[in-house]
Amino acid sequence: MAASVRDVAQLAKVSVGTVSNVLNRPDKVAPATVERVHRAIDELGFVRNDAARQLRAGRSKTIGLIVLDVRNPFFTELARGAEDEAAANQLAVILGNSDDDSDREAAYLDLFEEQRAHGILITPIGDVTERLERLRAHGTPAVLVDRSGADSGFSSVSVDDIAGGYLAARHLLEQGRRRIAYIGAQFEIRQVADRLEGARRAVTEVDDATLEVISAEGLTVLDGRRAGERILARPATSRPDALFTVNDLMAVGVLQALVMTGAVRVPDDMALVGYDDIDFASAAVVPLTSVRQPSRLIGSTAVSVLLEEAADPSLERRTIVFQPELVVRASSVRH
Numbered sequence: 607m608a609a610s611v612r613d614v615a616q617l618a619k620v621s622v623g624t625v626s627n628v629l630n631r632p633d634k635v636a637p638a639t640v641e642r643v644h645r646a647i648d649e650l651g652f653v654r655n656d657a658a659r660q661l662r663a664g665r666s667k668t669i670g671l672i673v674l675d676v677r678n679p680f681f682t683e684l685a686r687g688a689e690d691e692a693a694a695n696q697l698a699v700i701l702g703n704s705d706d707d708s709d710r711e712a713a714y715l716d717l718f719e720e721q722r723a724h725g726i727l728i729t730p731i732g733d734v735t736e737r738l739e740r741l742r743a744h745g746t747p748a749v750l751v752d753r754s755g756a757d758s759g760f761s762s763v764s765v766d767d768i769a770g771g772y773l774a775a776r777h778l779l780e781q782g783r784r785r786i787a788y789i790g791a792q793f794e795i796r797q798v799a800d801r802l803e804g805a806r807r808a809v810t811e812v813d814d815a816t817l818e819v820i821s822a823e824g825l826t827v828l829d830g831r832r833a834g835e836r837i838l839a840r841p842a843t844s845r846p847d848a849l850f851t852v853n854d855l856m857a858v859g860v861l862q863a864l865v866m867t868g869a870v871r872v873p874d875d876m877a878l879v880g881y882d883d884i885d886f887a888s889a890a891v892v893p894l895t896s897v898r899q900p901s902r903l904i905g906s907t908a909v910s911v912l913l914e915e916a917a918d919p920s921l922e923r924r925t926i927v928f929q930p931e932l933v934v935r936a937s938s939v940r941h
């Protein structure tokens with residue numbers, strides 16, 4: 607049977623209260639007593655059960671972070687930023703991967719609530735406002751990440767994806783491209799729709815330019831590769847002369863498809879722009895032009911906002927929107 611605080615107290619010949627002080631406020635206990643208690647802890651293999659303590663405190667020392675796809679380095683960077691800021695505040699981040707699945711997302715929200723998370727950061731798939739309102743009413747604050755919450759009543763930290771889509775398409779137009787294709791999937795996800803909207807705005811500013819929307823099955827490297835293969839299967843004359851993919855993972859996949867056959871040269875025959883500026887973008891076989899998002903900063907800022915709201919729920923909600931930045935590399939500029 608696991609050793610209890612009582613066992614430790616008995617072996618160290620101190621009261622249960624002293625053991626608790628050694629664990630929580632060691633500065634209040636004489637050094638010799640602290641040492642005696644630690645010796646008893648080691649001898650008995652005592653491990654503190656934090657659940658009961660957290661239950662009494664009303665909140666655990668963890669923040670739940672739910673992202674769309676943990677395989678996407680954009681989200682891992684975001685999580686890293688959140689983790690750093692949480693650690694600076696003696697908290698930890700628990701990562702939940704919704705995998706673009708609303709049931710899984712709902713299960714994580716339930717779990718984090720049951721575990722009395724200090725708060726929740728979420729990149730939702732669809733509209734989860736009602737569920738988050740209930741969580742907040744029960745004492746768990748939430749902040750939207752990578753998604754604007756302007757009309758949701760929740761604070762949010764995101765990037766202006768319409769501006770990002772505009773930057774990408776305008777850059778391609780400035781390179782003289784006129785048959786642009788936007789490759790995306792799951793258009794119900796706000797980022798995907800906003801980037802398309804931005805690209806559309808840029809294309810409508812140029813008379814002879816067109817924008818085709820190519821729908822892939824998902825947002826991964828493999829989905830990008832399949833989309834690239836479908837483009838290659840078309841006659842050369844009906845192919846776009848530029849591609850803008852909703853994220854870098856897909857751009858890497860498209861690039862694989864195009865480069866492996868050698869039938870299309872990037873950027874000479876087809877220019878390519880991705881989104882996120884993950885590390886793989888600059889390391890790709892043809893370095894990728896990309897729209898950079900400050901992923902770490904999104905995560906760390908979201909934790910700061912969450913902690914301020916946890917400390918004072920009456921604070922006014924904030925909508926923080928970072929501006930994206932175009933990073934031009936070889937995949938979109940002819941030499």
Ligand code: RIB
Nearest residue numbers: 674678680752797853882
């Ligand atoms: O999940 C889709 C995309 O949204 C990610 O690749 C990242 O760009 C995020 O903003």
